[in-house]
Amino acid sequence: MTKRDKEVLAGTESDLNSMTRNLDELHHDVGMPALRDGVDAMVEDMQRTARSTSRRTFLLGAGAAATGGAMLAIGGAPALAGASTRRLAPMRDEAAAVFPPSDLKGDLAVAAVAASLENLAVYAYSAGLTAATAGKLGTVPPAVATFATTVKGQHQQHADAWNGVLKSHGKAAVTVTNPKLTPTVQSDFAKVTDVTGLAQLALTLETIAAQTYQAETTMLKATSAIGLSSSIQPVEMQHIAILYYVLGMYPGSQTSSGTPLAFNPTSMAV
Amino acid sequence: MTADPRALGELLEESQDLQADALRPTHDALDELVERNDGRRDQDHAANLAFHEEHQRSLRASLGATAILGAAGGAGLVAVLASAAAASSSGDVQILQTAASIENLAVSTYKTALTLPYIGGSAANPVVTKFAQVTMGQHVQHADAFNAAAKHLGGKAQSTPDPAFVPVVTKAVASLSGATAAQGSLGVVALALELENIAAETYVKDTTLARSTSNKALFASIMGIEAQHVSVLLAVQALLMAGAPQDISISSGTAAMLPSAAGSVGFPNAFYKTNMAAPAKQGAVK
Numbered sequence: 001m002t003k004r005d006k007e008v009l010a011g012t013e014s015d016l017n018s019m020t021r022n023l024d025e026l027h028h029d030v031g032m033p034a035l036r037d038g039v040d041a042m043v044e045d046m047q048r049t050a051r052s053t054s055r056r057t058f059l060l061g062a063g064a065a066a067t068g069g070a071m072l073a074i075g076g077a078p079a080l081a082g083a084s085t086r087r088l089a090p091m092r093d094e095a096a097a098v099f100p101p102s103d104l105k106g107d108l109a110v111a112a113v114a115a116s117l118e119n120l121a122v123y124a125y126s127a128g129l130t131a132a133t134a135g136k137l138g139t140v141p142p143a144v145a146t147f148a149t150t151v152k153g154q155h156q157q158h159a160d161a162w163n164g165v166l167k168s169h170g171k172a173a174v175t176v177t178n179p180k181l182t183p184t185v186q187s188d189f190a191k192v193t194d195v196t197g198l199a200q201l202a203l204t205l206e207t208i209a210a211q212t213y214q215a216e217t218t219m220l221k222a223t224s225a226i227g228l229s230s231s232i233q234p235v236e237m238q239h240i241a242i243l244y245y246v247l248g249m250y251p252g253s254q255t256s257s258g259t260p261l262a263f264n265p266t267s268m269a270v
Numbered sequence: 271m272t273a274d275p276r277a278l279g280e281l282l283e284e285s286q287d288l289q290a291d292a293l294r295p296t297h298d299a300l301d302e303l304v305e306r307n308d309g310r311r312d313q314d315h316a317a318n319l320a321f322h323e324e325h326q327r328s329l330r331a332s333l334g335a336t337a338i339l340g341a342a343g344g345a346g347l348v349a350v351l352a353s354a355a356a357a358s359s360s361g362d363v364q365i366l367q368t369a370a371s372i373e374n375l376a377v378s379t380y381k382t383a384l385t386l387p388y389i390g391g392s393a394a395n396p397v398v399t400k401f402a403q404v405t406m407g408q409h410v411q412h413a414d415a416f417n418a419a420a421k422h423l424g425g426k427a428q429s430t431p432d433p434a435f436v437p438v439v440t441k442a443v444a445s446l447s448g449a450t451a452a453q454g455s456l457g458v459v460a461l462a463l464e465l466e467n468i469a470a471e472t473y474v475k476d477t478t479l480a481r482s483t484s485n486k487a488l489f490a491s492i493m494g495i496e497a498q499h500v501s502v503l504l505a506v507q508a509l510l511m512a513g514a515p516q517d518i519s520i521s522s523g524t525a526a527m528l529p530s531a532a533g534s535v536g537f538p539n540a541f542y543k544t545n546m547a548a549p550a551k552q553g554a555v556k
Contacts, residue, residue: 139526141525141528143525143531143532143533144525146531146534147533147534149534153540154540157541158540161541195525214490214491214494215490217477218484218487218490226477227475227477230474230493231544232540232541232542233490233493233494233542234496235497235539237494237495237501238500238536239537240498241501241536242501242533242537245505245520248523248524248525250404250520251498251520252404252495252502253494253498261495262407262492262495263415263491263492264494264495266491
């Protein structure tokens with residue numbers, strides 16, 4: 001590498017970091033107030049919207065089928081698995097047999113399942129970052145580490161948004177990972193030994209999340225709940241685009257053979 | 271050893287044929303629209319009247335508070351906009367036509383961009399060229415889907431671009447004249463970025479405005495695709511502005527070449543905004 005190359009790269013990093021800081025400031029100036037407004041509106045809207053308690057959504061399937069499933073408690077420092085050498089011990093809990101909790105109906109039940117999916121994503125990225133820090137994933141490109149850190153933070157905000165709705169209705173926040181998907185994610189994560197494997201696992205989780213939110217738009221009743229779900233789906237889709245790019249593939253939703261898709265499917269929604 | 275995503279895939283049914291599934295929402299949407307169309311005509315007529323009256327009330331209230339328009343100008347604008355609202359048969363038709371108008375503008379913009387040597391010519395980055403070609407094709411499909419849905423509701427297809435954004439594109443394209451390849455590339459990316467963001471934000475908002483479940487599904491199946499276009503363009507823009515066009519490539523070694531900040535530049539917000547969304551009636555057929 002020539003001296004000039006190094007100078008160009010240094011400039012590149014500096015410029016991009018500056019842009020990222022600007023975007024982060026913009027996010028906190030615009031994005032967070034918008035989120036708070038959105039959650040407030042959703043709470044008001046859901047309180048106004050009377051709906052049948054017998055209504056079920058597709059999302060409930062991700063909880064109703066959870067009997068015997070495992071979930072992970074998400075706290076300030078989620079339990080982490082090191083790649084290949086450590087496995088998370090599934091935390092079996094009686095509550096896992098009935099998820100979402102039976103006192104949550106309609107849109108609130110959907111909110112609970114959405115929060116559990118976001119918790120699972122937070123867990124996966126946390127585990128990935130820990131494994132990377134421990135040197136268990138080989139060489140980790142700086143852009144990949146930044147991606148994982150940033151995306152983890154966004155998923156945490158998504159979880160917080162859904163839990164904010166639950167708490168505003170006097171319900172407990174969901175602090176566990178999705179019980180249906182957790183065992184498989186654990187199993188797959190244990191096989192991850194490099195960045196490519198981690199990106200593939202992340203791609204699957206992001207795809208499930210994006211398609212689930214997409215399907216929600218026709219299932220949720222409260223307009224503001226639809227708005228919250230729809231404000232998250234495109235962000236998960238952006239994560240997907242960058243993950244494909246990281247994997248050296250066309251940066252957009254695509255078929256298994258790599259053909260770009262003009263319409264996003266929902267076959268992987270839970 | 272890498273993760274085997276097949277294990278997760280086994281939990282999910284019908285995940286093998288993504289292309290067919292991707293088109294299903296559109297087909298389902300159109301089928302549902304056809305089934306509902308006859309039964310909804312009376313209901314739609316009443317709703318359209320209410321929509322039209324509400325539109326006129328809100329418009330008058332808005333104009334009444336806008337002193338700069340004055341009495342004569344305000345009255346004229348009311349007539350023009352009210353006729354646009356009345357020309358379409360329902361709120362859903364109008365937002366579908368507006369969506370089609372945005373897609374039409376995107377198609378023409380990418381088509382123009384691809385004639386430029388640094389976008390579609392031999393001097394262009396092949397990744398940028400492929401992205402522009404693929405994205406243009408996707409916008410064609412989106413326009414077709416929106417128009418098909420509008421027609422099934424008894425509306426007309428929108429074949430022209432959104433009139434509010436045409437001057438923006440015209441001005442941007444004019445500014446490319448005489449630009450260097452580097453300047454021109456940045457100009458095209460900035461313009462495409464603006465259009466894609468408008469599209470994505472409009473459709474996010476439309477999922478809350480559409481009354482038909484099938485139309486909600488249609489908007490939802492497209493909004494994320496546009497957001498992905500935004501993401502790619504943000505990354506490309508950042509690399510161009512940083513003087514690193516060589517990093518715009520698709521290969522197994524791409525990630526290792528990218529600077530750290532490239533890992534987050536493509537998704538600046540945790541929640542997609544809608545402040546740039548086009549008004550529902552802006553591109554409706556008049």
